[in-house]
Amino acid sequence: MVKQTIQIYARVKPSRRPPGIYSISNEEAAASSLEIIVPRDLADGFVNNKRESYKFRFQETFDQETKQEAIFESIAKPVAESVLTGYNGTIFAYGQTGSGKTFTITGGAERYSDRGIIPRTLSYIFEQLQKDSSKVYTAHISYLEIYNECGYDLLDPRHEASKLEDLPKVTIMEDPEQNIHLKNLSLQPAATEEEALNLLFLGDTNRMIAETPMNQASTRSHCIFTIHISSKEPGSATVRRSKLHLVDLAGSERVAKTGVAGQLLTEAKYINLSLHYLEQVIIALAEKNRSHVPYRNSMMTSVLRDSLGGNCMTTMIATLSIDKRNIDESISTCRFAQRVALIRNEAVLNEETDPQLVIVRLKKEIQALKDEIVLITGEQRTSDLTPDELQRLEEQLHNFLDDVDRDSVLEVGADMRKIHYCFGFFKRFFHEKKSSDSGGSSPERPATTSARPEEMKKLRDLLQQRDNEINILVSMIKKEKRRNQDAAYKIPSTPPRPHTGPKGEGNSVQRGLQDTATPSGGDTRPIALHRKTGA
Template sequence: MVKQTIQIFARVKPTVRKQQQGIYSIDEDEKLTPSLEIIVPHDLADGFVNNKRESYKFKFQRIFDQGANQETIFENIAKPVAESVLAGYNGTIFAYGQTGSGKTFTITGGAERYSDRGIIPRTLSYIFEQLQKDSSTIYTTRISYLEIYNECGYDLLDPRHEASSLEDLPKVTVFEDPDQNIHLKNLSLHQAATEEEALNLLFLGDTNRMIAETPMNQASTRSHCIFSIHLSSKEPGSATVRHAKLHLVDLAGSERVAKTGVGGQLLTEAKYINLSLHYLEQVIIALSEKHRSHIPYRNSMMTSVLRDSLGGNCMTTMIATLSLEKRNIDESISTCRFAQRVALIKNEAVLNEEIDPRLMIIRLQKEIQELKDELAIVTGEQRTEALTDAELLELEKLITSFLEDQDPESRLEVGTDMRKIHHCFHYLKKLLNDKKIHGKSTVSSEIKDQDCQEPLKEEEYKKLRDLLQQRDNEISILSEFNGMGRGRRQRKGGEEGRQPRR
């Protein structure tokens, strides 16, 4: 079990030249936790509750400034989580921030250059690279891609996604089992044997995402998306299977509806996005309070799906994406405040091991058969069906190897089947009778051989006769001596019996 708080990182998006740069500073003292200080301009201070405050300071595990590339982000944030997933622990990485702050670029990446690949494609490459190196373990990789749009779940890997309107697609629903484990109905799992297959699934899902143009971002993602990698591993001959899942989450933009300047369908989308993020914040706040007994996971679909990731069996990492332009200072401060609350949550990641159900069934069937055989021995009931020729031949081979084995500790293991036990005894009896017949013929042949030999010489015959006479004399002497001793003991006992009593 690994107990640790959710790891939080900050990434600052490069500033567009046309926009005015906000004032911020990053303190990366090796002795202290890295901190980000944001300076509030005087002309924006009126919008805050405490308008006298001029700077805000927030602590993170690490802060990546505008010059950080995608490789650096993966190596420091995603790679440790991917390694824990390969070891059998659940993992989650989610990006949080306002529209246009770089969440999708961080999680999925850009399409223009190969070096712009995000966390998802780089993680897939790393995982399959590690799987190829480990030839001693059997791995199974499956992919799912869930979209939560207007508080309804949709399968981004559904082949009907492009041909049908969103309302016509089957909705993904959440239900709990008695052990409070979350299951997603109508969400397909696609097996990926290679990195190429997994990347094709990612491309298909990204093509189906709900994207629209807003004043904040020309290609704003209007939904929350969860790309999941389900990894199963098993060593040959072992009954233990490890299951681990990695959620890579791209949340929709977290900005105020009034600031977006949208209406109609986009306004409805923004309301749902903010509502689900509000419920996510409620869960975060409830988890950070020590004596809180109820955690409102069921308020939204996203918090239900991420139940394990927030305060459960998971190693979770959050990336706060920040657009520190002057006009976005208030949203950036709100994002950093949310990250500070997330950092208070503790997760307990447990190694996910279980017995393979198929091997368990085989083991139980064998145990049932052994119990039936044992019961048959106790009750004396035998099976009516006869043993096959192959079974009889196998038994005879076992008996032969048992008889030829010189080890005194060797045992004849034929199970508890009474039919096999009886056949073993019959076969041993047959072998013994064959040996007796063969032994008689050997004795008779020896006698014949002796008859063919020359008669004993006279001197040898005389020696044997004298030796026999000597043994007879010794026996007679010993017998006589033994009789005399017994008579003396009887007389002595009689004399003692006639002595007068004193």
Template sequence: MVKQTIQIYARVKPLARRQQAGIYSVSEDEKSVSSLEIIVPRDLADGFVNNKRESYKFKFQKIFDQEVKQDAVFESIAKPVAECALAGYNGTIFAYGQTGSGKTFTITGGAERYSDRGIIPRTLSYIFQQLEKDSSKVYTTHVSYLEIYNECGYDLLDPRHEASRLEDLPKVTIMEDPDQNIHLKNLSLQQATNEEEALNLLFLGDTNRMIAETPMNQASTRSHCIFTIHISSKEPGSATIRRSKLHLVDLAGSERVAKTGVGGQLLTEAKYINLSLHYLEQVIIALAEKHRSHIPYRNSMMTSVLRDSLGGNCMTTMIATLSLDKRNIDESISTCRFAQRVALIKNEAVLNEEIDPRLMIIQLKKVIQELKDELAMVTGEQRTEELTQEELLQLDEIVKTFLEDPDPESMLDVGADMRKIKHCFNYVKVYSDTNTSEKKEELKKLRDLLHQRDNEISILYVTGFIWV
């Protein structure tokens, strides 16, 4: 079991040409904890008496400033979580921030340059590279891609066709078992045997994503998207199987509805987004409070799906994406405050091991058969069914190996089945008879050879070729 708080990171988006930079600074202390200080100068129009706060300080595990590249983000954030997933622990990485702050670029990446690949494609590449190196286990990898739009779930990897509208995709619903485990009905699991297949599935899912234009961002995602990598591993011959899942989450933008400047359908979407993020914040606050008996996971689909990731069996990492231009300072401060609350949550990640039910059934059948054989020996009950040809050949090989073994302490163990024991006795008898016949034949040959040599010696003596 691994106990740790949710790891929080911050990433500052580079400013566009027309954006005016806000005042901020990044520093690092002796314990390698990064600090972000945001300065908000007082407005002189408010008068001489102005108690408005000027400085805001926040601490993160690491802060990625504007010039940091995608590969550095992956190495620091995603690679450790991917390694834990390969070892059998659940993992989650989610990006949180306002629209246009770089969440989708960080999680999925840009399409223009290969170096702009985000966390998802880089994680897929890393996982399959590690699987190719490890020949000690048999791995199976599946992926799923869920979009939550207006509190409705949709399967982005529907195998039947590429959808022209979101409504064409299968609708995903949440089901809960008696143990409070969440199951997603109609969410397909697509097997990926190599990196190329996995990336093709990612491309299909991204093609089906719902994109719209808003004044804040010309390509703003209007939904939450959860890309999940499912990994199972098993050593050959072992009945123990490890299963882990790695959630890579791109949350929708978090900003005030009035600031988005939208209406109609887009206004409805913004309200649903803010409502689900509000429920996420409620869950975060509840988890941070001690002695809180009820955590409101069921209030939204997203918090239900991410139940394990928030205060459960998971190693979770959050990336706070920030757009530190003057116009978005307030939203950036709000994002940092949310991240500080997330950092208070403690998760307990356990190794996900279970017994393969198919192998367990085979083992139990074998044990039952052995017990039946022992019971038949005690009661004297005779089994009427004959041994198969394969069983007879296997017994012959076992007895032959035993008889030819020079070790005097070797044992012959064929179980408590009287049919097998009788067959072994018969084999030994035939083997002994065969060996006896062969030895008699060899002795006769030696005697005949000795008699022939005696005759040859007598002839030589009579003819005088041998002098006494």
């Protein structure tokens, strides 16, 4: 189990206009600080008593010149490594519209070096899977879009030919253990990096994008790209299953500032409402004495339940556009990140037993129990052993005799036909060996079956024990037969008067009737005995 708080990072978006006044300090080894200075504006003719400086702490702060590769190495690569070992991981970007969230998560299409976290993570994961030949890996991809608080599968092939309203909606289902399952969300297999990237491009093509005053290509929905990985060592019954959520949240915006209307206004309302519910969940998790966390308020928080305060290693990227007109939104984003940093997750290694191997083991156990029941009840098989069965049984007996290991066991199952054949085989072998030792004609036997004197003694003791067991079985069968006869004829305690005739004739006739009469339904089956051999 790994206990750690959510890791938070900040990235400043490059700007063509003169940026707002800010400074980044990396004096500490494991943390950096971002200071935002609000310029005073005295044009309104009154004194401004607002704070001039805001300071925030992050694991690392990336300035405007930071490349995409450095973002991946610092943020995404450690999470991807933990996912390959069996832990769940989540990376999500948060910020206002136009601050660079989609560019950070997905990347740009103009240059190959502009690839974002998702394509670089796919490339790294499949590279590691090909290097590791000690395990068998399988990977699946899912791509969920949450638009106006409704879920849609971005990998559904009907996206291009149907309207969004006509597509089946992804719904949330919860099992008794409070695990979340998404209905109508497909899992697409991906054996190579190329197949995974094709699925990513297909989902991005189907995503809702619109032009707003803040961004020419603003994403109007939350998207969760998930990589499911399972690994198993050959011959092992343990399977490790992990998942990596790469989340691109839609950006918040102030409607009064952007002035959107119509469909864009409706989309902005749903986006801001879902982000508000996300902030409520963050605040509830940060409070120690809070018993209820409102995960069910929105679909996004329900899907990310494990990522926020659950079994997951989570990382957040706060994207900032520190222009003069966006300083208030940037400060709000940094404050949200500070609250997220207070949440502690407990990541557990996701190991489980392969259900297919469990089924095979249970089938073997059921067959062994059935054989034991047959042996106890003494159920007989009427058909004779086939020539193939006899040949295999002969080979098994010869291998058992040739084995010098004293702990070896001869297993022929609960078939009494095979058990009797083994007894007969050992008896013939004993007599043949005895006549060979006394100077008689030696039967044809493989050279490997010659037994030493101690083995001969062991075989004699075993044969004598089996003869004793057979005699006991015969005696018990006779007693059972007489008991059944007595129960059927209800023999009185006082013997009847003998029939008039020659002396002793009546008694002999009665004894003859008792000897020859067999009650219907009498059970004459032998009862198997289990005795531990003394040899």
